[in-house]
Amino acid sequence: MRHFLWGALLALVAGLPAARAQAPAAAFTRLPSGTEYRLFRADATGKYQPHAPAPTDPPYPSRVGQVLTVFMEFRTGRDSVLMSSRRMQPLPQPILLPEKPTRGGLEEALGLLLPGDSAVFRFPADTVFARTFQQPVPPFVKKAGNTLLVFASARELLTVEQMKARIAKLQAEMEKKNVQLAAKQLATDNAIIQTYLKKNKATAKKTPGGTYYIIKKLGAGLPAKKGQTVRVLYRGTVLTTSKEFDSTAKHGNEPFAFTLGVGQVIAGWDQGIAMLNKGSKAVLLIPSPLAYGPRGAGADIPANAVLRFEVELVDFK
Numbered sequence: 001m002r003h004f005l006w007g008a009l010l011a012l013v014a015g016l017p018a019a020r021a022q023a024p025a026a027a028f029t030r031l032p033s034g035t036e037y038r039l040f041r042a043d044a045t046g047k048y049q050p051h052a053p054a055p056t057d058p059p060y061p062s063r064v065g066q067v068l069t070v071f072m073e074f075r076t077g078r079d080s081v082l083m084s085s086r087r088m089q090p091l092p093q094p095i096l097l098p099e100k101p102t103r104g105g106l107e108e109a110l111g112l113l114l115p116g117d118s119a120v121f122r123f124p125a126d127t128v129f130a131r132t133f134q135q136p137v138p139p140f141v142k143k144a145g146n147t148l149l150v151f152a153s154a155r156e157l158l159t160v161e162q163m164k165a166r167i168a169k170l171q172a173e174m175e176k177k178n179v180q181l182a183a184k185q186l187a188t189d190n191a192i193i194q195t196y197l198k199k200n201k202a203t204a205k206k207t208p209g210g211t212y213y214i215i216k217k218l219g220a221g222l223p224a225k226k227g228q229t230v231r232v233l234y235r236g237t238v239l240t241t242s243k244e245f246d247s248t249a250k251h252g253n254e255p256f257a258f259t260l261g262v263g264q265v266i267a268g269w270d271q272g273i274a275m276l277n278k279g280s281k282a283v284l285l286i287p288s289p290l291a292y293g294p295r296g297a298g299a300d301i302p303a304n305a306v307l308r309f310e311v312e313l314v315d316f317k
Contacts, residue, residue: 077147
C-alpha cells in the first residue's frame with residue numbers, strides 16, 4: 001500500500017500532463033473524519049447505480065488483514081487527471097486493509113469498498129497528503145482548490161497468502177519470459193561478436209557463462225578468485241559504434257576496485273576478470289544479457305548493447 005501511495009505521490013508532484021474528466025455531480029456522503037464519498041454498485045442488469053453501505057454487507061473488521069485489489073485515479077478539485085494506476089500498469093493495486101485505518105486517510109476511504117464496488121472520494125488535500133502521503137500538498141494541487149478526488153474500482157478481496165501466491169506466479173511468469181527474451185537476444189549478440197572477431201581477424205575464448213575474452217598480455221601467477229578484491233584499469237565502448245562510455249582515465253586513472261564474483265559489477269565483468277591473473281591485459285566482449293540488457297545504462301549505453309572493454313588486472317588480494 002505504502003509503495004503504491006508513494007509512487008502516486010511522485011506522479012502528483014511531478015505534475016503529469018493533466019487531462020480533463022467529468023466527475024459525478026451527485027451529492028456526497030460525509031464520514032465523521034471529513035472524507036466525502038459516493039459509492040456505486042452494479043445492479044441485476046450490470047449497470048452501476050449509486051449505492052449506500054447495506055446492513056447485509058460484511059463489516060469492515062471481518063476484512064481486516066486481507067488484501068483488496070483496486071484501480072485508482074487521482075484528480076484535482078478541478079477534475080484534472082493527475083495519475084491513473086491503470087495506465088501505469090494493467091493490474092489493480094493490492095491494498096492491505098489495516099486494523100485501524102488512519103482517520104481522514106485513503107485507507108479509511110478504501111475500507112468502504114467491497115469487490116465490484118466503484119467510488120469517488122473527495123478529500124481536503126492538506127488532510128490526505130499529511131495523513132496518507134505524509135508530505136505537504138504540492139502547490140499546483142492547492143491552487144486547484146486544495147481538493148483531491150480519488151476514483152476507485154475494487155476488484156477482488158484476497159488473503160495475504162493468496163496475494164503472495166499470485167505475486168509469486170506473476171514473478172515466475174515474468175522470469176520465464178525474461179529468460180526467453182535473453183536467450184533470443186544472446187543469439188543475436190553472439191552473431192554480432194562473431195562478425196566483429198572475423199572483421200578484426202581476432203580469436204577469442206569464451207567463459208562458461210558466455211563472456212568472450214581476448215588475452216593481449218599474459219600476467220603471472222594464478223587467476224583471481226571469487227571473494228577477492230580486484231583492482232582493474234579499463235576502457236569501455238559500445239561494440240557496434242566504438243563509442244566510449246567510461247574509463248578509468250576519466251577518473252584520475254585510479255584502478256577500479258570491487259569484490260569478484262558477488263554481483264557488484266555486471267556479470268560479464270565477473271566472468272571475464274576471473275579468467276585473468278595479475279598483470280594481464282585483455283579485451284572483454286560482453287553480450288547484452290550479461291551487461292545492461294534491455295534497460296541500457298544512461299544516455300551512452302543503449303538497450304541491448306554489446307559492450308567491449310579493454311581491461312588490465314592490476315592486482316588482487
